[in-house]
Amino acid sequence: MAEPIPLRRPSLHEEVATRLRNMIFERQLLPGQWVDELALARDWQISRTPLREALKVLAAEGLVVPVPRQGSKVAEIPEDEADELLPVMALLEGRCAFEAVRKARDADIRRLQRLHEQLEKHAAAHDIEAYYRANHEFHSAVQALAGNRWLDRATGDLRRFVRLLRGRQLHWPGRIEASINEHRVLLDAIVQRDAARAERVMHDHLLAQLAALKALRQHERAQGAPHAG
Incomplete structure (x- = not known):
């Protein structure tokens, strides 16, 4: 042959x-x-x-x-779709945090702490682009630690659309400071291995992003500025 x-x-x-x-x-x-x-x-x-x-x-x-x-x-994410997407993502990411805490080893938590240190650094410098990238890495790491292929598939599919928003809510005054505060609370729940609290904090963190995005859009409309998503 x-x-x-x-x-x-x-x-x-x-x-x-x-x-x-x-x-x-x-x-x-x-x-x-x-x-x-x-x-x-x-x-x-x-x-x-x-x-x-x-x-x-x-x-x-x-x-x-x-x-x-x-x-x-x-593709573009219309405002009404963003408003529907982020609450669903909040549920999924909350579950990711819950399962990640239950499965994480000490070395995994230390890695999350190192990623959080990068977030702290970028937040202090008010470097929105760098903060956005580090934030994506942190959330992706939590998702991976959950170790649930069905959850990973659903979360990964929707995360692509969230990334189209490119962290626009971080441009809302005070949002980056609020975000890093939310991450501090989340990290504490993870370190304390409190899965239920980590789930609640992560869920609320995503909804806070949506609230900031809505506030930014309302401000842009009031100012007559163009916006995307």
């Missing part, structure tokens, strides 16, 4: 999808912006085939919206 011919770079479109996903999460591609396939193919020195396959992956994830005969646009 003849030796099979190996496929060349079978995961190229997955690599492209990862790069596009990161561009969206880092706001290099903004909500509502058209994806310039020609420019990206040229810059990345690839054909448009893996790029289009990657866009199909992101469309299935809800991160881009295909428009017939025009291309793909980065």
Whole structure:
């Protein structure tokens, strides 16, 4: 039997999808912006085939919206959908915190403490972008510690849409100070291995994000400023 011919770079479109996903999460591609396939193919020195396959992956994830005969646009989260998304995320992340506390080893808690130290550093500097990234890492670590594949799947799917908001609520005056305070209470519950309290604190932390986001949007409307999500 003849030796099979190996496929060349079978995961190229997955690599492209990862790069596009990161561009969206880092706001290099903004909500509502058209994806310039020609420019990206040229810059990345690839054909448009893996790029289009990657866009199909992101469309299935809800991160881009295909428009017939025009291309793909980065998805936007309308205000009413954000208002519905964050309470659901609060339930899921609360459960993540509950299960994480029950399963965490001492080394896991020490890692969360190190991540929290980064949050403290960025909050003190009022570095919103760095705080946002560290916050995402902390929440993702709690999710991973929960060790529940069904919870992980549901939370991970929705976290992609939360990331489209890019922590806009942190721009509301006083929010970053309130957020780090909430994280201090959460970390204390984790260190004390109080799963029920960790669940409540995490849940309320997400709802506080929503309250800040609503306040920011109301202020922007009052000022006549444009907003996204």
